[in-house]
Amino acid sequence: MSLQHKTIQRYRLFYPQETLRQMSERTGIQITRVFRLLNGKPMKLGEFEAFEGAVQSKLNENKSFGRLQSLLEESASLLTNEELARLGDYVERKIENKKYTRTYLRPMFEAAVIA
């Protein structure tokens, strides 16, 4: 998966219901350009940074995430492979259970709707 594809997927994870117009307002990228980017047109560096910035600002809203991220980095150097696997399993279960509480299951790359 390309870096651009990953970034858009991350963006859609944090802003799943956003329309193209809202995405355009948030990133400062023209609406037609957002549409093209979602359909695989290569991103310019500034556009990539705009999407990443939006994801980052969502992450910064949750203070615990920063702590979790630094703990994970530390754990990678201290814990055994088995311990890391257990941590991974624990987090994965939390995520899977949370996914079931969504209103309905749908593919990650649902076509965005123009508002």
Next chain:
Amino acid sequence: MKGLSSLERVILECAGTRPLSYEEILRQTGLQENVCFNLLQALIIKGLLRSEAGQYRLATIPPATMEELNGPEARRAESLELMEAVLEQESEKVFRLLKVALDPRDEKIFLAMLSNLESFLKDAHRRSQTSVPVKHRRVVFWGVGEVEKLLNQIMMGG
């Protein structure tokens, strides 16, 4: 994910006894409608559940998959999930964790009491399993360990 989540297992426990309709599963599990629907879809995709004429029934599960679902790692993760939920529940909370000094005689008595408790629970379950829906069953757990061994295990990361 290794094994099943407690949410998935509760559905399988319901549909495992006899084929059930969506409404019956909802009534038995007490799950929210959207969660129940999502779980049923996921279990069908995983090949653990079949849907026939509006009824959900347990699929024929290959032994290797069964082993994976009920293996020690999977059961461990599932137990932790339920124990954590018991610890976090706000109402009717009953949880005791004690460090108790037991001489060998008292320890034998304690283990015999645990054995009696287990027999009582098994009998109670046998008597009421058809009348009490899954959602109203109780999660009960117990365990015992020596402090020194447990601390060593914690240090070793086990």
